[in-house]
Amino acid sequence: MHNKLIELYEQCINELTSIGLDLSPKNIGEIKIQLSKRNNKRYGCCKQEEPDSKYKITQKIGRRKIVKYERFNKHTIEISKWVMDLNDEIIKNTIMHEIIHCFPFCNNHGKEFKMYAKYINEKLGYDISRLGNKKEDFAKSNIEFEEKQYKYVIKCTNCGKLIYRNRLNRDFFRKYRCKCGGKLLLIETRN
Numbered sequence: 001m002h003n004k005l006i007e008l009y010e011q012c013i014n015e016l017t018s019i020g021l022d023l024s025p026k027n028i029g030e031i032k033i034q035l036s037k038r039n040n041k042r043y044g045c046c047k048q049e050e051p052d053s054k055y056k057i058t059q060k061i062g063r064r065k066i067v068k069y070e071r072f073n074k075h076t077i078e079i080s081k082w083v084m085d086l087n088d089e090i091i092k093n094t095i096m097h098e099i100i101h102c103f104p105f106c107n108n109h110g111k112e113f114k115m116y117a118k119y120i121n122e123k124l125g126y127d128i129s130r131l132g133n134k135k136e137d138f139a140k141s142n143i144e145f146e147e148k149q150y151k152y153v154i155k156c157t158n159c160g161k162l163i164y165r166n167r168l169n170r171d172f173f174r175k176y177r178c179k180c181g182g183k184l185l186l187i188e189t190r191n
């Protein structure tokens with residue numbers, strides 16, 4: 001699973017380089033990518049470290065002074081485990097979204113972020129947006145969608161559809177079939 005993440009990440013980096021974006025550490029800092037250790041609702045996140053003092057911005061809101069940095073030297077991208085069950089296309093879309101957060105002035109979903117997203121969408125045919133649409137992404141990946149995190153992963157032996165359940169009673173596999181009529185099989189039990 002982890003190798004798959006690295007492989008898709010490298011594909012993203014190559015594609016971004018091919019459309020002229022500078023991903024060298026000198027420009028955007030160092031990026032590390034890993035699976036999220038916790039079960040997150042979010043697709044992914046990008047943790048920023050080592051703020052660049054040359055990009056310090058001070059804002060005054062009333063009497064309060066707020067210090068912000070617009071460039072960081074270190075980024076850790078975390079992708080949620082459940083995202084790895086989705087189509088490669090959707091996983092890469094998530095990775096692309098998080099890579100944009102590594103660019104200067106892109107630590108939020110503001111103007112600069114949108115500019116990169118638009119450019120990448122147009123040049124490479126991605127669909128990067130502020131937030132993913134879980135319902136759509138699960139449907140595209142042939143996975144039955146429910147909001148919660150699941151303990152059991154069941155697969156249809158005929159059409160390959162994945163079904164997630166938190167409880168499984170003993171006669172589940174005797175009682176139920178996939179909508180396509182296929183036999184169901186328990187393929188994973190998660191903690």
Ligand SMILES: [Zn+2]
Pocket residue numbers: 097101108109130
């Ligand atoms: Zn984001």
Ligand SMILES: [Zn+2]
Pocket residue numbers: 156157158159160161178179180181182
């Ligand atoms: Zn089926």
